[in-house]
Amino acid sequence: MKIALDIESTLADIPAAFRDEYENRHGEKPDISTTWGFENVSYGADEFHKITQQIWEENSLKILPTEDPISIPTRKIYETANGVDLVTGRQGVEEKMRKWADFQDVWYDDLYSVSSQEEKADLGYDVIIDDSPRHIDTLHDDQYLFLYNQPYNRNYNLPKNASRVDNLHQCELSLLEVRTKDDRFKSAQHR
Numbered sequence: 001m002k003i004a005l006d007i008e009s010t011l012a013d014i015p016a017a018f019r020d021e022y023e024n025r026h027g028e029k030p031d032i033s034t035t036w037g038f039e040n041v042s043y044g045a046d047e048f049h050k051i052t053q054q055i056w057e058e059n060s061l062k063i064l065p066t067e068d069p070i071s072i073p074t075r076k077i078y079e080t081a082n083g084v085d086l087v088t089g090r091q092g093v094e095e096k097m098r099k100w101a102d103f104q105d106v107w108y109d110d111l112y113s114v115s116s117q118e119e120k121a122d123l124g125y126d127v128i129i130d131d132s133p134r135h136i137d138t139l140h141d142d143q144y145l146f147l148y149n150q151p152y153n154r155n156y157n158l159p160k161n162a163s164r165v166d167n168l169h170q171c172e173l174s175l176l177e178v179r180t181k182d183d184r185f186k187s188a189q190h191r
């Protein structure tokens with residue numbers, strides 16, 4: 001069972017880092033977007049991307065994890081799978097992300113970035129753990145998606161091979177359930 005584990009807003013609390021930096025620059029807290037496309041807030045995808053890219057470049061170790069401590073649940077996920085890669089849609093800060101993951105003692109094998117033209121669902125992983133609703137439509141029938149709950153992904157209907165998780169512990173329980181009911185993974189265990 002190979003897992004693609006997302007970094008931003010799944011492991012790293014990028015919404016919180018963005019809110020702090022936005023407040024520094026504008027003197028007021030930004031609204032929290034409840035849509036994936038930022039349609040209901042005063043900033044756009046470009047500003048969000050620019051600010052968060054800069055945070056990774058200049059202040060990455062200050063980015064908090066979504067859960068504290070994050071190391072323990074990632075170890076449990078690692079031990080439940082037989083391969084966990086960190087897979088991010090952000091490019092250009094891979095080295096900073098590796099340092100962040102090591103600093104937080106996240107358990108993983110490798111880290112890959114994909115371009116916006118590539119789909120994580122096409123990379124051959126059995127399970128995708130991610131906050132992005134874009135994987136709902138690209139998910140293959142023989143894959144599982146655990147959608148990490150965030151305000152902007154709540155209004156999506158999920159296919160039967162996808163489910164929502166509130167935290168990484170719940171994710172581990174869902175992985176154990178998949179291992180029990182899907183014959184392909186019954187003997188799976190991390191090497």
Ligand SMILES: [Mg+2]
Pocket residue numbers: 006007008009010130131132
């Ligand atoms: Mg993400």
